[in-house]
Amino acid sequence: MKTIYFRDFVIRLWSRKKQVIALVIVFSVIFGYIGYTKANKTASEEQLKEIEEYEAAIKEYDNLILELEDSIEIAQEQVDNQEKYCDNSIYLKLDAQNIQVAELQYAIQTTNNVGFILNSFVAYINEGSLRSQLSKVYLAVPEEYLKEIITCSTNGNILNITIMHYDKEEALKISQFLAENLEKQQTQIKQIQGEFEMKKLDEVQYSKADISVLNTQNQALNNLRTYKNTLSDLNKKLIDQKNARKYYIENNEPEAMELENPIKEAIKFMIFGGIFAIVLLLVVMSLRNIISGDLKAKEELLAANIAVLGSWKERVGYAPLLEQSIMDIRIFADLNQCTKIIMNCLSDDELIRKVIEDYKKSLKEYNIEVLCYFPSEKNMELLKQMIDVGNCILVAEVGKNTYTQIEEQVQLCEKFGVSMWGSIVVG
Numbered sequence: 001m002k003t004i005y006f007r008d009f010v011i012r013l014w015s016r017k018k019q020v021i022a023l024v025i026v027f028s029v030i031f032g033y034i035g036y037t038k039a040n041k042t043a044s045e046e047q048l049k050e051i052e053e054y055e056a057a058i059k060e061y062d063n064l065i066l067e068l069e070d071s072i073e074i075a076q077e078q079v080d081n082q083e084k085y086c087d088n089s090i091y092l093k094l095d096a097q098n099i100q101v102a103e104l105q106y107a108i109q110t111t112n113n114v115g116f117i118l119n120s121f122v123a124y125i126n127e128g129s130l131r132s133q134l135s136k137v138y139l140a141v142p143e144e145y146l147k148e149i150i151t152c153s154t155n156g157n158i159l160n161i162t163i164m165h166y167d168k169e170e171a172l173k174i175s176q177f178l179a180e181n182l183e184k185q186q187t188q189i190k191q192i193q194g195e196f197e198m199k200k201l202d203e204v205q206y207s208k209a210d211i212s213v214l215n216t217q218n219q220a221l222n223n224l225r226t227y228k229n230t231l232s233d234l235n236k237k238l239i240d241q242k243n244a245r246k247y248y249i250e251n252n253e254p255e256a257m258e259l260e261n262p263i264k265e266a267i268k269f270m271i272f273g274g275i276f277a278i279v280l281l282l283v284v285m286s287l288r289n290i291i292s293g294d295l296k297a298k299e300e301l302l303a304a305n306i307a308v309l310g311s312w313k314e315r316v317g318y319a320p321l322l323e324q325s326i327m328d329i330r331i332f333a334d335l336n337q338c339t340k341i342i343m344n345c346l347s348d349d350e351l352i353r354k355v356i357e358d359y360k361k362s363l364k365e366y367n368i369e370v371l372c373y374f375p376s377e378k379n380m381e382l383l384k385q386m387i388d389v390g391n392c393i394l395v396a397e398v399g400k401n402t403y404t405q406i407e408e409q410v411q412l413c414e415k416f417g418v419s420m421w422g423s424i425v426v427g
Contacts, residue, residue, distance in 0.1 A: 020277075020278070020281065023277050023281065024273075024274045024277045024278065026277070027273040027274060027276055027277035027280075028270040028271075028273040028274045028277070029270070029273070030273060031269040031270055031272055031273025031276065032266045032267070032269050032270035032273060033266070034269055035265040035266045035267075035268060035269025035270070035272075036263070036265060036266035036269075038265065038269075050254040051254050054252060054253065054254050057248060057252070058245070058248070058249070061241065061244065061245040061248065062245075064241055065238065065241050065242060065245070068234055068237055068238040068241060069238065071234050072231065072234045072235060072238060075227060075230050075231040075234055076231060078227045078230075078231075079224070079227045079228055079231055082220070082223055082224040082227050083224060085220065086220060086221065086224055088142070088145060089145050089148065089220070090145050090146075090148065090149050090165065090166070091145070091148035091149055091164070091213070091216070091217070092217050092220055092221075093166050094149075094164060094165070094166050094213055094217070095166055096209060096210055096211065096213045096214035096217070097209045098207050098209070099164050099165075099166070099207060099208050099209065099210055099213060100164070100165045100166060100167060100168040100170075100171045100205070100207055101162060101163065101164055101171065101205065101206055101207065101208055102162075102163040102165075102171040102172055102174065102175035102203075102204070102205045103160065103161065103162050103163070103175075103202065103203070103204050103205075104160075104161040104175060104178060104179060104182075104200070104202070104203055105158060105159070105160050105161075105200070105201040105202040105203075106121075106158070106159040106161075106182070106198055106199065106200055106201060107157055107158055107159075107198075107199045107201050108157045108158075108159065108196055108197070108198055109157070109196065109197040109198075109199065110194070110195065110196030110197065111195075112193060112194040112195070112196060113193070114156075114157045114196075115154075116193050117189060117193045117196050118154045118157070118159055119154075120189045120192065120193055121152075121159055121182065121185070121189065122152055122154065122159075124182075124185055124189075125150065125152045125161065125178075126147075126152065130178070130181055130185075131143040131146045131147060131150070133181065134146055134174065134177055134178075134181075137177060149163060149164045149165060149174075150162070150163055150174070150178070158201070161175075161178060163175050163178070164213075168205065168207075171205065172205060175203065175205070179200070179203070182198075183198075186198055294398075294399055294400070294401070294402055294403075295396055295397070295398050295399070295400075295401050295402065295403065295406065295425075296398065296399075297398060297425075298311050298398075298423075298425040300403075301396070301406070301423050301425065304406070304410075306394065306406075306410070306420070306422065306423050307421070307422035307423065308422060308423055308424075308425055309325050309328050309329060309393065309421065309422040309423065309424055310322065310324075310325030310328075310424045310425075311424065311425040311426070312355050312424075312425075312426050312427075313427065314427070322358060322359075322362060323362075325359075325424070326359070326362045326363060326366075328422075329341065329359075329363065329368070329393070329421070330363075330366055330368070332391070332421045332422075333366075333368055336390070336391060336419070338389065338390070338391060339367060339368055339369060340368070340369045340370075340371060340389045341363065341368060341369070341370050341371070341389070341391060341392075341393060342371050342372075342373055342385070342386045342389050342391060342392040342393070342418075343356055343359070343370055343371065343372045343373060343392070343393055343395050343424075344373045344386070344392040344393065344394050344395065344409055344420075345372060345373060345374050345375065345395040346375065346394070346395065346396045346397065346400075346401040346405050346406070346409070347375060347396075347397050347400050347401055348374040348375055348376050348377075349397070349400075351397065351426055351427065352395060352397060352426055355395070355424065355426050356370070356372055356395065359424070371385065371386075371389070373385075373386055373392070383416075386416075386418055387416045387417070387418060389418075390417070390418060390419060391418065391419045391420075391421055392413060392418055392419075392420055392421070393420070393421050393422060393423065393424060394406065394409055394420060394422070394423040394424070395423070395424045395426065396423060396424075396425055396426070397425075397426045397427050398425060398426065398427035399427055400427070
């Protein structure tokens with residue numbers, strides 16, 4: 001009958017939660033003090049100096065690693081930007097031996113300052129909205145790539161515009177766009193610089209070879225290779241630096257570094273102390289359960305083949321409901337054709353008496369009389385009465401009645417032929 005139920009342990013712990021919490025606090029404080037004392041060791045001056053030098057070296061490693069990570073981020077950005085430029089630049093796609101060129105030439109006639117007028121056109125081409133407008137029309141090519149292939153210069157009152165491309169039709173298309181927009185821009189420039197006349201002198205298209213273009217293209221590709229090599233070197237240095245830091249820690253960490261932070265160690269020990277207190281309680285309760293003969297739960301009666309007709313617990317009440325328990329007892333009474341039932345109580349405190357009164361009132365409604373057999377009243381007359389009735393229901397209280405008492409009553413019933421229908425468990 002001595003079966004251990006963890007659920008009952010939890011219930012009993014919860015029923016004594018104030019005492020459990022107090023015990024956990026006591027053990028936590030004791031263990032916390034032990035942990036604080038253990039960790040609160042004073043290092044020698046030599047050890048402190050060794051620790052200081054070690055931490056300074058680690059900090060230097062960390063600073064170098066941080067600098068390398070920043071440098072890698074910058075180098076990666078350079079590589080990404082240069083790769084994007086090399087992949088998308090129209091200038092880098094030019095064939096240095098067969099560059100398609102379109103040129104426009106205009107003359108400015110005015111009585112005003114011709115230099116100011118020409119500068120306004122140059123600013124419009126180089127820094128104004130012309131390239132932005134062309135970028136939207138010209139397949140959304142970014143402005144920076146158009147700047148490389150469109151150049152302009154002035155000579156006296158002459159404005160020269162040159163467009164380079166690897167495709168003849170595209171060069172002419174850009175040339176036509178520039179011509180149309182320069183005509184439109186005249187109105188705005190006249191409002192600022194005064195009246196002038198702009199005349200197209202020439203519009204030509206031809207192909208040429210230019211070694212400087214090839215040199216510029218090679219320089220851009222060389223820059224990309226340089227950036228990639230730099231990035232690779234930085235990544236290698238970062239790996240080497242991290243490995244060096246790890247090696248330094250493994251081979252140079254001072255023994256004094258093992259000294260724990262007293263506060264952190266105290267907290268760890270306090271947690272351990274709280275867990276230890278709960279485990280200790282469970283162990284003590286387990287031992288008590290094994291050693292003591294007290295009834296711990298209704299499941300122990302079930303394990304002994306004694307039916308449980310009903311149970312009552314504080315804060316829970318009857319489980320199953322009292323009405324269901326009464327119904328089971330009525331079935332037994334009908335089967336045995338009896339109108340009297342003996343409640344064989346193993347204890348007689350107020351709790352037991354309260355439960356018995358509930359059963360008495362409920363069974364009285366069905367003309368079933370309940371006779372109680374309390375320990376303080378047990379005598380030969382009561383025993384004879386139980387034998388005459390021929391049945392009984394065992395009433396036991398958890399934590400107060402023992403296995404020995406239960407076994408004695410079972411044997412007593414067997415000896416005198418009394419039918420034990422089952423039991424009611426209280427507590």
